Amino acid sequence: MTSVGESVNDYPSVSAVVPTRDRPELLRAALRAILDQDYPGEIEVIVVYDQSEPDPSLETATDPTRRVRVIRNTRTPGLAGARNSGILAATGELVAFCDDDDEWLPGKLRAQVDALHATPGAEFVCCGIRVSYDGRTTDRSLAMTSVPLAALLRDRLTELHPSTFLMRRAALERIGLVDEEIPGSYAEDYEFLLRAARSAPLVNVPTPYVVVRWHRRSYFSRRWETIATALTWLLDRYPEFRTQPRGEARVTGQIAFAHAAAGNRRDALRWARRTLTRNLREPRAYLALAVAGNVVRADTILQSLHKRGRGI
Numbered sequence: 307m308t309s310v311g312e313s314v315n316d317y318p319s320v321s322a323v324v325p326t327r328d329r330p331e332l333l334r335a336a337l338r339a340i341l342d343q344d345y346p347g348e349i350e351v352i353v354v355y356d357q358s359e360p361d362p363s364l365e366t367a368t369d370p371t372r373r374v375r376v377i378r379n380t381r382t383p384g385l386a387g388a389r390n391s392g393i394l395a396a397t398g399e400l401v402a403f404c405d406d407d408d409e410w411l412p413g414k415l416r417a418q419v420d421a422l423h424a425t426p427g428a429e430f431v432c433c434g435i436r437v438s439y440d441g442r443t444t445d446r447s448l449a450m451t452s453v454p455l456a457a458l459l460r461d462r463l464t465e466l467h468p469s470t471f472l473m474r475r476a477a478l479e480r481i482g483l484v485d486e487e488i489p490g491s492y493a494e495d496y497e498f499l500l501r502a503a504r505s506a507p508l509v510n511v512p513t514p515y516v517v518v519r520w521h522r523r524s525y526f527s528r529r530w531e532t533i534a535t536a537l538t539w540l541l542d543r544y545p546e547f548r549t550q551p552r553g554e555a556r557v558t559g560q561i562a563f564a565h566a567a568a569g570n571r572r573d574a575l576r577w578a579r580r581t582l583t584r585n586l587r588e589p590r591a592y593l594a595l596a597v598a599g600n601v602v603r604a605d606t607i608l609q610s611l612h613k614r615g616r617g618i
Contacts, residue, residue: 308423316346317345318419319350319397320345320398321349321350321352321395321398321402321403322349322403324339324392324403324404324405325356325385325388325406326356327355327358328405333406336406337351338411340373341374343413343414343416345419348372351373352392353373353375354378355396356384356388357379364376366546375395384490384491386486388401389483393397397474399474399475400419400422400473401470401474401475402472403470405468405469408517409516410515410516411513411514411515411516414516417513418472421511422474429477431472431473431511432472432509432511433447433510433511433513434511434512434513434516435517435518435613436518437518438519438520438612439519442613445514445615446615447465448465448512451509452507452508452509453508453510454502454507455507459547461553462496462556465501466510468498469516471498477505480505481498481502481505482501490529492537493536493540496562506607520617521610530604533564534565534570534618538561541554541557541558551586552585555581555584556590558577559578559588560590560618561577562577562578563597566595566598578591578598590618593618
């Protein structure tokens with residue numbers, strides 16, 4: 307419903323890209339949350355089935371301003387290829403992402419589009435999240451409303467989750483598609499943010515407008531070898547990390563932890579040493595050493611962090 311003084315023309319059409327694989331119940335909840343947005347503009351949802359059989363029954367809709375399209379991932383298997391299949395099929399002026407196990411909260415789209423309109427030259431907007439894990443919820447949001455590249459190099463800023471991404475489709479011609487070369491598609495969302503921020507600071511709406519579920523069924527749960535390889539690839543791709551010792555140490559500490567969790571003790575020690583040469587206070591190095599030394603299990607650390615809405 308539009309308010310006095312509003313026009314539907316003030317709200318551009320949105321294409322929401324939802325990659326999915328073998329999570330039908332969670333997917334339906336995600337779709338309901340998108341279609342129920344109190345947003346005056348048109349919304350099309352593009353459900354991209356990745357390495358699984360599509361469900362054409364999802365395409366039924368009675369409201370022409372709220373459409374669901376079901377397609378297959380015709381590109382590289384994995385999240386990156388699935389997102390790109392959806393981007394290339396999108397017809398909206400704006401493109402949004404939503405993972406199949408997350409849910410948009412009421413007001414999400416309207417608040418983000420208003421932020422785009424209020425920021426001259428803005429092309430990419432995120433928002434806060436509400437992490438749900440093991441029956442607990444934790445709100446996470448950034449106070450900053452503008453996020454430059456340097457801030458993303460220093461910290462992953464997990465609050466900027468892919469299910470919060472909303473961008474102008476025209477800007478994608480310059481930013482490019484999601485990188486499909488990243489090993490296992492791990493951290494493809496972070497790399498995409500870094501590339502977007504190279505062009506212009508990202509706009510951020512501090513309010514948590516997306517429920518993000520962390521659970522043991524998460525796509526990257528316990529894929530430690532892939533995580534270590536992908537993060538090493540990321541460091542090589544972005545030499546800008548060398549200008550931010552704290553940020554570089556954060557990533558090398560994650561690599562050390564992943565090697566430790568995978569049982570690669572020698573690699574864990576090597577990366578932990580590299581981390582501490584960049585930042586002696588980086589806790590991930592010490593956690594990696596503890597796991598490599600069999601003092602504590604990696605899963606125990608992760609479960610403790612997740613209960614507080616945090617990750618490694």
